[in-house]
Amino acid sequence: MMDTLYPFRLKLQFIMFTRLYLHIPFCPRKCPYCAFVSRESDHAPDSYVDLLLEEMRLVSAGLAPGRPLESIYFGGGTPSLLEPRQVALLIDRAARTFGLAANAEITLEVNPGTVDHERLAGFRAASVNRLSLGVQSFDERMLATLGRVHSARQAQDAFTAARTAGFADVGIDLIHALPGQTAEMWRADLGQALRLAPEHISVYGLSVEEGTPFAARYGGDDPLLPDDDLAAGMFEAADDLLTAHGYEHYEIANYALPGRRSRHNSGYWRRDGYLGLGAAAHSLLRDKGFGTRFGNTADIDGYATSIRAGSLPRCDEMILTLSDAMAEFMFLGLRLAEGVEFAAFEREFGCGMEETFGEAISELVSLGLLQRNDTGVRLTRRGMLLSNRVFVRFIA
Template identity: 40%
Template sequence: MTTRLNLTPRNLTLELAHSGIPSAAYIHIPFCRRRCYYCDFPISVVGDRLRGETSGTISHYVQILSQEIAATPALGKPLETIFFGGGTPSLLSSSQLAQILARLERQFGISAQAEISMEIDPGTFTLAQLQAYLSAGVNRFSLGVQAFQSELLQACGRSHDLNDIWQAVELFRQAKVQNFSLDLISGLPRQTLEQWQESLLKAVAIAPNHISIYDLTIEPGTVFGRYYQSGASPLPSDELTVQMYCLAQQTLTKAGYDHYEISNYAQPNYQCRHNRTYWENRPYYGFGMGAASYTNNQRFTRPRKTKEYSDWVENFIAAGGVLDCPQTPPEEVLLDILMLGLRLKEGVSLSALSQFGDDKIQQIWTCLQPYQHQGWIAMTGAIAQPFYAKGWNKVIGNMFYGENLVGDWRLRLTDPQGFLFSNVVLADLFEKLE
């Protein structure tokens, strides 16, 4: 039996955008041994000798972070996902991480089935430390490998070497880690296609549950931003980076990984639940220096400097945990839904777009139709009887010669061509809809 889909547009109540109560929390841990040459994240460099057990700076930050969490109003649901990002969260002691989790538990509650993820770098943890993180509640790790060639690790300023990578993998095995992801970067200076293929094959041989593939972006203010211009030698050419992207898609899908998001691949049942919160434009808490949050239809990013963040937390507590920022206007919500949702393999549900009215629907389709002819955009769903989709039935009906339609119809980028040209498609959408 088919389910009728009723997509009657609502008033711009933004019901789909903010009806959910946050059940996800991002925790920013800003400390690193050194700053990688491509990094523009809000971090504090502590060197090779300091870590959570020995650094007063880190201890003080954990205290301020805990104060922010305690001052944030709980909006109702226990947390289903928690993500410790950075920076290098594995510079925290296990007791500091447990302290943060205990504060989250007291303030919001944590579901028994929660996904608790932690970014962790090779060379920054021992077996005892890893076991303590697991005992504290972490059940998913993201290992920042980036490359399997010593010269490339050195070229991008990483603090670890190849021995650290293999030792980290062995420690995961000894600790019986059940769920871990591995990060790689393509498009590094002087990186060849042969090196990229080697990295992909070594990653597949390790058999992590999840692999993230990031194409290097040259950011202003970084070391790479001072040395290199995007598209210029010694960076790989645009043609070569396209080959790298396609090679990753072919290699990883052949190895059984689902290409579920532009930059992410997962074995069955191992997609990152936390990151899907972002891509599905659902609300989430954010805590820590430079962290972003999306609650009560308000997007807010905390200060990126330590002193400014500390001062902000003091003022936040004095204000009773109220964010001083406007609500996200409807036009920005629409752009967020498109920008984030089109990153996913399944794309954006038409029901999430219908609330914005027929005029916007027609604008979206007028913009996307040329890309559909090029094979970059696809519309997927089922044909059946009956179908109600004011605004969309004309668009979809014209594609299928007046057939009646049913189900969760979606707009999506094709893989790999649509994903490769996502920036072109999204830039056009933003220009047409703003």
């Protein structure tokens, strides 16, 4: 269901967001495991950048001045297909439209097969101050299985080029539990990442998504996929190795050197308001109630048609109730290693966490999935491994 601009103009008087996400739905080649919305292209067209600029204009119509943006995140898709001049234009327009804090974190996701030193230096000059490098693996066999367009050498070169281009904050993304991957291969990937010494490492377990070529190839219990024990062992190996090298395991899938957590993504887990622009982008606006979530249509052509007609292409709007917001507070906040605090819950909702979720908390503590202390609750390492079993207990 599409909404017209008018009803949103009224609501925008009350909204609040301090984070901006821009979705760039273009990739040099579609990876067979990927379920993100993107279309094959060797560049991000100016016509799409124009749509993002127009969407900013439409959103800002009737918008009361709020707090400036604390972070901007270019995600995708492959945002590194943008030209530096396009990135500079989007950042500049976002700053003039919404305001931008002087120390804002500005992240761009980079596919190592799409960049060289000059391009990265251009992103840095455009005010990007953090890169997230989609390496996925340093093993050529695994990169071939994943259908990535880059080699392990290119990934290392992209990291080195990012440093020489002046980036002091670089993250590396890795995936484990890949078809044919052994524990030794995974440890080698972690070791190679550590040798590069990035500020941030994200470690995702492969999830075979419905509708992808991987689902057809590895559906059911394909013997090439690591079994649950091996996958759990890989998660634990990452935890042991990365924390031993000084990285804080601050979220289920994320590790950072002290002071180098992703501020933008941390905002998602704390339920900060954020605005998503572009096809398939999602938003949480923190209004006077408990927040409103919605997405933009995932149809790239439909997104363009709607924006050109002066209408925001929003769908699946959900005005959160008290119980929705309480559940989100728990299952998003528990993703963070520090967990959720009793006092913060009470401040937000005016009632006690244990009064609301006491039964679920006690059961999860007795199963060894949650740990409770005087100030709050957090996942145990076993709870991190079985986090979906935990989160479902907070959903009404």
